[in-house]
Amino acid sequence: MVNAVVTDLLRRLEQHFGHALKPLTQGSEARTFGTDGLVCKIYGPKPAWPHQPAGAYAAHLEAANMSKAGLGAWVVEAFELDGHGILVTRRFPGHNFEPQNFTPEALKSLQEFFCQLHQIPEMGVVSRQRLEARLEQFGGTLHDLSEAQALVERLEGHLEEVAGTPQAFCHRDPHAGNVLLRDPGAPSNVPAAFLVDWVRACPDDPARDLAILTTGTLDLLGEEQALSALRFIVRGYPDAATLWPRLRFWVPLTYLHDMHWFRTNEPEGFEAAVAEKMPKALRFYWEFPEL
Missing domain, CATH: 3.90.1200.10 (Aminoglycoside phosphotransferase (APH), C-terminal lobe)
Structure with a gap:
């Protein structure tokens, strides 16, 4: 993800949540940010690796997999924003x-x-x-x-x-x-x-x-x-x-x-x-x- 694009996404997401987003981790597939009590995972519109899911599909897939694993109560929402997939979950206290x-x-x-x-x-x-x-x-x-x-x-x-x-x-x-x-x-x-x-x-x-x-x-x-x-x-x-x-x-x-x-x-x-x-x-x- 281009830094300018990420900066704009973060600004809009912060408006969406009403809280500042702080960087948590940068994994191979997505970048993760946190608010008080929430985690926001951003999937880029293109796969980071061949054959890996990306964008809204990746966000919805992870939400579905969490629900299937019995962790659905931790999922808040999954949506698309300018081609990026956004997964929001409750933040685990650990x-x-x-x-x-x-x-x-x-x-x-x-x-x-x-x-x-x-x-x-x-x-x-x-x-x-x-x-x-x-x-x-x-x-x-x-x-x-x-x-x-x-x-x-x-x-x-x-x-x-x-x-x-x-x-x-x-x-x-x-x-x-x-x-x-x-x-x-x-x-x-x-x-x-x-x-x-x-x-x-x-x-x-x-x-x-x-x-x-x-x-x-x-x-x-x-x-x-x-x-x-x-x-x-x-x-x-x-x-x-x-x-x-x-x-x-x-x-x-x-x-x-x-x-x-x-x-x-x-x-x-x-x-x-x-x-x-x-x-x-x-x-x-x-x-x-x-x-």
Whole structure:
């Protein structure tokens, strides 16, 4: 978005709300501003990334996804303004995930929320062709890393366990920037943990959602605590016995995805990403415990 355009939009939105808008975050798809008690998310008229929703469609899609996830009470309105999509939600009284603020209550809140979310059935099953394409893609990007090649080969042996899994409604991006923890002084009837940024939500394997949660959020607790938290969450699922083994595929695959992302998008951070993520991927796969 051009700065002059954003400035004009903000002026008109401030008139609409009767309050000043302060910048909160600038994500890959939208820019976010806040007032007292409200969050205003602005989607540009053109996609920031190929195949990503934009404009009013993105704002209405995210509002619909939040409602589907049981968060409709947090949605205030979604509308179009000069080709931009505007999503307005109530402001959650919390901040981004930080290990020192992660409480047992927050862990229980995450368990209950993901269990409920993943009970929403969707059409179709996990595609073997899509999984094979991802493995081939990561194997190509990481062609010069022998450990990555060996891991891709091992994961190919698990395709039968994952392909054909019935899909459920998934957030698909529960990294630490999208997981909020309730402020200490907030009302007790507010969830202890809360997920934002629902524009990418769609049908997928619940185990993939939990793998992203693990690598992008729980890992900040340290590997041992992350595994303990993941085990606690999965034990709340009615199909825990079949979900847990699929994580042996999805968690290492997610680490491979992260390394692939750095090589293709931020190559200056690639070596550090490999040094951090490759050992974690290998340990998770080779030391994968019983539930």
